[in-house]
Every structure is written in structure tokens, then in C-alpha cells.
Amino acid sequence: MHSQYRLSSFLIMKKICLLVTLLISLVAVKSNAQDKFATWQALGAFHTVMSETFHPAEKGQFDPIKQRSGEMVDKAALLEKSAIPAQFDKPEIRAALKTLKSKTTALNKIVLKKAKNEKINAALVSVHDTFHEIVGLCTEDKESH
Numbered sequence: 001m002h003s004q005y006r007l008s009s010f011l012i013m014k015k016i017c018l019l020v021t022l023l024i025s026l027v028a029v030k031s032n033a034q035d036k037f038a039t040w041q042a043l044g045a046f047h048t049v050m051s052e053t054f055h056p057a058e059k060g061q062f063d064p065i066k067q068r069s070g071e072m073v074d075k076a077a078l079l080e081k082s083a084i085p086a087q088f089d090k091p092e093i094r095a096a097l098k099t100l101k102s103k104t105t106a107l108n109k110i111v112l113k114k115a116k117n118e119k120i121n122a123a124l125v126s127v128h129d130t131f132h133e134i135v136g137l138c139t140e141d142k143e144s145h
Contacts, residue, residue, distance in 0.1 A: 069108040
């Protein structure tokens with residue numbers, strides 16, 4: 001009985017250590033992303049609009065993107081024209097910024113034509129994927145993204 005108690009305590013401690021390690025890793029990844037946004041303010045500004053429109057759409061709420069698609073185009077244009085921090089200034093990022101601007105413009109046109117939510121969602125997901133491509137390219141440690 002005493003050995004079962006030790007084994008049970010050991011397993012509980014092992015699980016706690018694993019959970020703490022996981023939480024620390026998640027905080028580090030979030031911190032790394034926040035550092036990018038602090039270093040490159042235009043990226044952070046775009047992220048704000050992306051987050052406030054994409055996450056509601058995931059839940060079937062399309063009013064935020066319908067109301068802010070023009071703002072998203074503006075933020076993508078500002079991001080493309082912004083001074084890219086030296087550590088992120090790569091041809092791949094510049095190309096992805098052009099793609100982001102193009103995709104946000106296409107999304108806005110779809111919204112203005114009052115397309116069905118499914119079509120808006122597909123375009124928004126594409127914009128989101130391109131945004132995450134840019135964030136990934138800004139990450140030295142590809143494993144943390």
C-alpha cells in the first residue's frame with residue numbers, strides 16, 4: 001500500500017511538472033509573438049483587426065469583418081509600406097506583404113458585393129493564413145510558431 005502511494009504521488013508530480021513545462025512554453029511563444037508586434041507596430045495594428053474579425057467569424061459572426069474589411073485593407077497597405085525591422089526584412093516577407101495586401105483587397109470586394117458568408121469566410125481564412133505566414137517568417141525558431 002505504501003509503494004502504491006509513492007507511485008501515485010510520483011505520477012501526480014510528473015503530470016504537474018509536464019503541465020508547468022507546457023504552460024511555460026505557451027507563455028514563451030505568446031511573448032515571442034508580442035515582441036514582434038511591439039517591434040513592428042504596423043504588424044501589431046494589422047493583428048488587432050485580424051483578431052477582432054477572424055475569431056468572431058470562426059463562431060459564425062460575420063458582422064465584424066463586414067464592417068471592418070475596408071479597415072483591414074488600409075492596415076495591410078500601411079503594413080506593406082511600413083519600415084520593416086531589420087531582423088525581419090527578407091524577400092519572403094516583402095512578397096508575403098504584397099500577397100496580404102492583394103488578399104485583403106479581394107476580401108473587401110467580396111464583402112462590398114454582399115457575398116454569402118461562406119465566400120467571405122473562405123477569403124478571410126486565406127488572409128489569416130497569409131498573416132500567419134508573415135508571423136512565421138518573423139520567427140527565428142520555426143518550431144515555436
